[in-house]
Amino acid sequence: QSVLTQPPSASGTPGQRVTISCSGSSSNIGGNAVNWYQQLPGTAPRVLIYSDSRRPSGVPGRFSGSKSGTSASLAISGLQSEDEADYYCEAWDDSLNGRVFGGGTTLIVL
Amino acid sequence: EVQLVESGGGLVKPGGSLRLSCAASGFTFSAYSMNWVRQAPGKGLEWVSSISGYSSYIYHADSLRGRFSISRDNAKNSLFLQMNSLRAEDTAVYYCTKSGGANPLAPQDYWGQGTLVTVSS
Numbered sequence: 523q524s525v526l527t528q529p530p531s532a533s534g535t536p537g538q539r540v541t542i543s544c545s546g547s548s549s550n551i552g553g554n555a556v557n558w559y560q561q562l563p564g565t566a567p568r569v570l571i572y573s574d575s576r577r578p579s580g581v582p583g584r585f586s587g588s589k590s591g592t593s594a595s596l597a598i599s600g601l602q603s604e605d606e607a608d609y610y611c612e613a614w615d616d617s618l619n620g621r622v623f624g625g626g627t628t629l630i631v632l
Numbered sequence: 633e634v635q636l637v638e639s640g641g642g643l644v645k646p647g648g649s650l651r652l653s654c655a656a657s658g659f660t661f662s663a664y665s666m667n668w669v670r671q672a673p674g675k676g677l678e679w680v681s682s683i684s685g686y687s688s689y690i691y692h693a694d695s696l697r698g699r700f701s702i703s704r705d706n707a708k709n710s711l712f713l714q715m716n717s718l719r720a721e722d723t724a725v726y727y728c729t730k731s732g733g734a735n736p737l738a739p740q741d742y743w744g745q746g747t748l749v750t751v752s753s
Contacts, residue, residue: 524676557739559677566727566746567677572739610677614737620691621667621679
């Protein structure tokens with residue numbers, strides 16, 4: 523059971539906009555930055571969004587992040603087939619004194 | 633170019649020990665916190681441990697404290713994970729990751745390819 527809660531799956535058609543939610547508490551999302559990671563099949567994860575909404579260089583502008591209270595969201599607009607992957611949210615937890623991940627969301631492009 | 637190369641994984645019997653290593657290059661190693669993250673087969677990501685640049689701050693997942701220990705050698709640009717009393721549930725790919733800054737809370741901006749640890753008799 524993960525500290526951060528994500529839906530196990532999400533889906534959309536090419537060109538569509540999809541969002542993935544991440545729910546936590548005041549000890550993690552509510553007080554610390556949220557990061558999002560993308561893991562393509564058979565590869566290591568890579569950072570997609572950091573500090574709630576910032577995008578590393580090289581990450582397409584189609585990906586965006588937001589946070590409100592103890593929840594965060596990852597939005598992908600103009601969905602493409604290569605976006606099929608697992609997505610994980612992550613934050614520091616002040617009560618556990620460590621990093622916590624969401625259980626991951628598998629995105630399927632129909 | 634940042635590179636993180638893990639080694640030391642393999643097959644080990646329950647109750648055994650293993651030491652993972654991560655060779656880092658392409659950045660000033662001592663200036664950044666480092667981490668270990670693991671992923672059991674078909675499962676999600678699980679944070680294992682983090683260490684600050686000069687080992688002043690060390691954090692371990694509660695469930696692993698006492699069995700796993702993180703350390704680093706800045707002179708050799710290397711990160712380590714000592715794993716003792718291994719159990720079947722420790723079977724996973726172990727990733728070495730670099731934090732985006734000196735703060736252990738910084739996002740993990742680079743990941744190695746991982747090394748597989750299998751605990752089985």
